[in-house]
Amino acid sequence: MLELIDVCKTFNPKTIFEKVALDHVNLKVQDGDFISIIGANGAGKSTLFNAICGSFLTDSGKIILDGEDITFKPDHIRAKTIGRLFQDPMRGSAPGMSIEENLALAAGHGGWLSKISKADKEAFRERLSLLDMGLEDRMKQPVGLLSGGQRQALTLLMSTFNPPKLLLLDEHTAALDPSTAEKVLELTKKIVDDNHLTCLMITHNMQSALELGNRTIMMHHGKIIYDVSGDKRKGLGVADLLGQFKKAAGKDLDNDRMILV
């Protein structure tokens, strides 16, 4: 499905700020996989997503999505098949435009000079009602008036309106309060299941990293240091993950921002 072959990225090369963000990363994702990604700050998790999305050109290596080499494709072209959510709920929608207009851009129906049709509005209303947040009755309101949780749910809807081949979730519930976070996570699960999406999710919550999906990978200093799936993963607990991390990284976790839930 998605394959990264020997992907490297170094920021500020040959300066004192040199930072190896991706160090010969190899990753093979199967169709329908739901992979949770954990690792300390600066481990290269978001850089991995940036590489997949095309926010920058990798220094070396190949990225293949569904048999197509996308290594040199610009980001907006990749966005047709890759959906992405960020931690910041404000990042995925245009605050000055209405819910309807945001959805229209995400849906991308029709030619450049087409307008939002009645059928479009019906479709938007139907999808919005799935969120169960009452947004279907506020379609003319600017997105800037929504709460963080509502905006993240809307972004989720927007990035999966045309089901992408791959969905990247970059700590997308971390900025929300616990109950809203849970709700958005439930929605995510539902949308991923309903559309059989392949999904990568970065999280700092090790418990949900193990509960969600079918595979967990751990990153450290730009490398994938642990990769577990199947039966072996089922028996794992948070303590085991921490043990694996200590073993692989060879240091204590005290300084890291992992939430030990």
Added chain:
Amino acid sequence: MFNTFFALGATALELGLISSLTVLALFLSYSMLNVCDLSTDGCFTLGAAVGAVVAISGHPYLSLGAAICAGMVSGFVTAILQTKMGIDSLLSGIIVNTGLYSVNIAIMGGASLLNMNKTETVFTKAKMLFAHSFIGPQYRLVVVIAIVALVLVLLTWFLKTRLGLAIRATGNNPDMVKSSSINPTFTTIVGLCLSNSLTALSGCLLAQSQKSVNVTIGSGMVTIALASLLIGRAFMGKGGIGKRAVGAVLGAFVFRLVYTIALRFNLPAYMLKLVSSVIVIIAIAGPYFKQRLPELKRIRDASKGERHA
């Protein structure tokens, strides 16, 4: 007395409507695309110069189209500089504006002034056309109103199409545009081409209306248009796209009206630009201070309290 007021109003309306095209251009670039296009002055003159040269060569109708095309080219260059060449958007505007000064004089055949006293323009054409109808002496207004109304309808329609939405989103949240598989470079180019074509059309009409082009005809236009835009916003508030576009036109008219009245009270004509600068300062700094007022009050109260204690 009434006649004087009517004549003043008609002049203000005509000039206001002509400059409202530039205000609509800034509505597109400044309010929608979030780009402060500083090539506006040069582009306004470009439209005036190209329109004048084409009209003088005997094609009054073609002159409008030629000005529009010239504006598009200018907007395209400004857009390419900021999207493809890594030049800051303000700087791209300034650079293009500077370059256009030479281009404009070259278009006018090396002269800095062109006279169109005996030239057929869209206005003289309209004068002949409406000579025996009830419109009669108001032919100039009719031409300008027709053009502005057409532009207003087209622009409002355009901003609601998918491309229009994409342009608005580019100014609002470029990340979101990319994730909708739309190239923000493309939307910026389209937006600036359109806005500059309106600016050039505006310049072309002003030149034909006053029957001459001076190479400085556009100087200060960006501030005047910005002032009008902000006045319009104050009148119309936030509202929908159509309402805001109408507000921009209204702002242009109000600005002209105030200015025309000021002239009647012997304000020298050269004060126009200072007035427009002050309006822009008030319109932008006003809301800022209004927002900070509670803070400032609290700081003042706190320092008072200290003195008493």
